[in-house]
Amino acid sequence: MKSAVIVFPGSNCDRDMAVALRDISGNAPAMVWHRETALPDGLDLIALPGGFSYGDYLRSGAMAARSPIMQAVVDAADRGVAVLGVCNGFQVLTEAGLLPGALMRNAGLNFVCRDVALTVGTSQSAFTSRYDEGETIRVPVAHHDGNYFADDETLDRLEGEGRIAFRYAEDVNGSRRSIAGVLNDSGNVLGMMPHPERLIEDAQGGDDGRRLFEGLISALN
Numbered sequence: 001m002k003s004a005v006i007v008f009p010g011s012n013c014d015r016d017m018a019v020a021l022r023d024i025s026g027n028a029p030a031m032v033w034h035r036e037t038a039l040p041d042g043l044d045l046i047a048l049p050g051g052f053s054y055g056d057y058l059r060s061g062a063m064a065a066r067s068p069i070m071q072a073v074v075d076a077a078d079r080g081v082a083v084l085g086v087c088n089g090f091q092v093l094t095e096a097g098l099l100p101g102a103l104m105r106n107a108g109l110n111f112v113c114r115d116v117a118l119t120v121g122t123s124q125s126a127f128t129s130r131y132d133e134g135e136t137i138r139v140p141v142a143h144h145d146g147n148y149f150a151d152d153e154t155l156d157r158l159e160g161e162g163r164i165a166f167r168y169a170e171d172v173n174g175s176r177r178s179i180a181g182v183l184n185d186s187g188n189v190l191g192m193m194p195h196p197e198r199l200i201e202d203a204q205g206g207d208d209g210r211r212l213f214e215g216l217i218s219a220l221n
């Protein structure tokens with residue numbers, strides 16, 4: 001599998017994402033600085049990592065979504081290349097219009113940094129194929145802007161089309177309908193606030209995040 005990790009000024013989970021992709025796929029991803037305007041040829045996966053791009057100024061992800069590389073990311077997503085946005089990466093994907101909705105300040109106005117229980121919303125996507133629908137997993141979150149908002153019509157459509165990949169199984173940040181991760185209408189773009197790349201081996205306290213990468217890699221190979 002050929003992958004790339006986009007690095008923005010203020011990204012801080014780019015190396016964790018690179019280690020997860022390298023260890024699980026056997027190939028190190030290309031690290032692509034946000035000022036580039038083209039991606040490497042033949043990519044199977046583009047990962048937008050967590051962090052605090054542009055210091056979260058304006059709105060989390062808003063300025064990164066306008067970085068030069070993002071046009072190439074949008075074009076690749078439109079061609080069907082898999083795109084995974086984690087935490088700040090999810091915020092960038094909504095700001096770039098690749099996913100519906102917005103990530104607002106957490107309902108409690110606190111930065112939430114802990115493992116949370118998630119329910120898998122669908123196993124009918126490359127990203128979630130190694131999970132069972134309805135399964136509960138534990139994955140860490142670390143964010144202050146994870147409160148997912150979309151209007152009722154959008155939420156109904158996401159539910160009806162099986163595009164809610166993960167839900168919080170406990171109260172975390174006030175997200176509407178407990179949404180923790182959503183897919184685009186083609187199923188090749190996933191944004192999620194929890195960090196699967198931080199939980200890929202027992203030394204990290206568990207490996208519930210590993211199956212996301214395993215499923216994706218087997219679907220893309």
Ligand SMILES: NC(=O)CC[C@H](N)C(=O)O
Nearest residue numbers: 050051087088143144145
């Ligand atoms: N870990 C992260 O990616 C943090 C995301 C984001 N900047 C927030 O705190 O909401």
